[in-house]
Structures are given as C-alpha cells and as structure tokens.
Amino acid sequence: MYAKILVAVDESETSRHALQQAIDLAIQLSASVRMVHVLDMGWLPIGPEVAIDTGELITARRGVGEKIIDIAQDTAKAAGVEAEAVLIETETPAQQVAETIAREAVRWGADLLVMGTHGRRGFQHLILGSVAEQTVRRSPGPVLLIPSPQERPSA
8 A cells, every 4th residue: 555654753742643653554554664854944044144153053953853853763763663764954945844845755756645733723823834734735645644642632
C-alpha cells in the first residue's frame, strides 16, 4: 500500500504524536520513513540596511532544526525503525513551508505524507493559518493529518 512515508516534524507535541503514528504505520507496512523539518527563512530581514547580524540568526535556527531532526531520529531508532532525516530551508523569501514539504514529498517519491495538525479554528486559524491545510492543497498524493492529542473530544 504505502512503501515510502514522509513525515514533517517540528518541536510541537502534536508533531511528536504524528511522528509516532507514522512510525507505527511504517512498522505495520514495512515502509521506509523520511523525516523532514523545514526552516522558514522568509521571515529573515534582507539587505545591508538591516542593523542585525542575520548570519547568527541563521546559524541559531539551523541548530534548532538539527536538534529537532536528531530527536526525531532517536524516536524512530528507539522504535526499531531506520529512518532518513533531512533539514530543508525555504529557497526564497516568498516560498512557504507547506510548498517546501510538498516539493520534498514529490522529490523523494513519497506514497504518503504524514503531519500533525493543531486544529486551530476561528480567529486563531485566520491569523496563524494552517501549514497542514496548505500542504494538503499542494500535495500531489495522500496526506494523513494527525490531530493533537489535546484536541480530541472526550468520550
């Protein structure tokens, strides 16, 4: 069914939950797993007139991204799954995280994309948007959205 599962990871509890679901699915299906974390570099100020050292900011952001990837790899390894991991940066200031995730899914040949969703609604959704929703719209293949464990309705 699914032989190559790409899972988008970040530092959130929702993402950790989605990663565990992707790992469990990969074990059941004997599928390959590739974890990806996207560094959104579009927010960085550009130009010589900016009086801050963007080099230090970039280095710090990459360090955080590498830590997220290391934790994800440790999680997969603890479950007995050998998984690839990659840290990707947006290529242009206008490129969105969702677009970057969808491109990586195509590039790697993923059969399934797994990611967490925070379940934002109303004003929060309007202001913050949803990377998951944007990814679903851009993905050429199936996307499995895993809700936050805190967002699930109680029985």
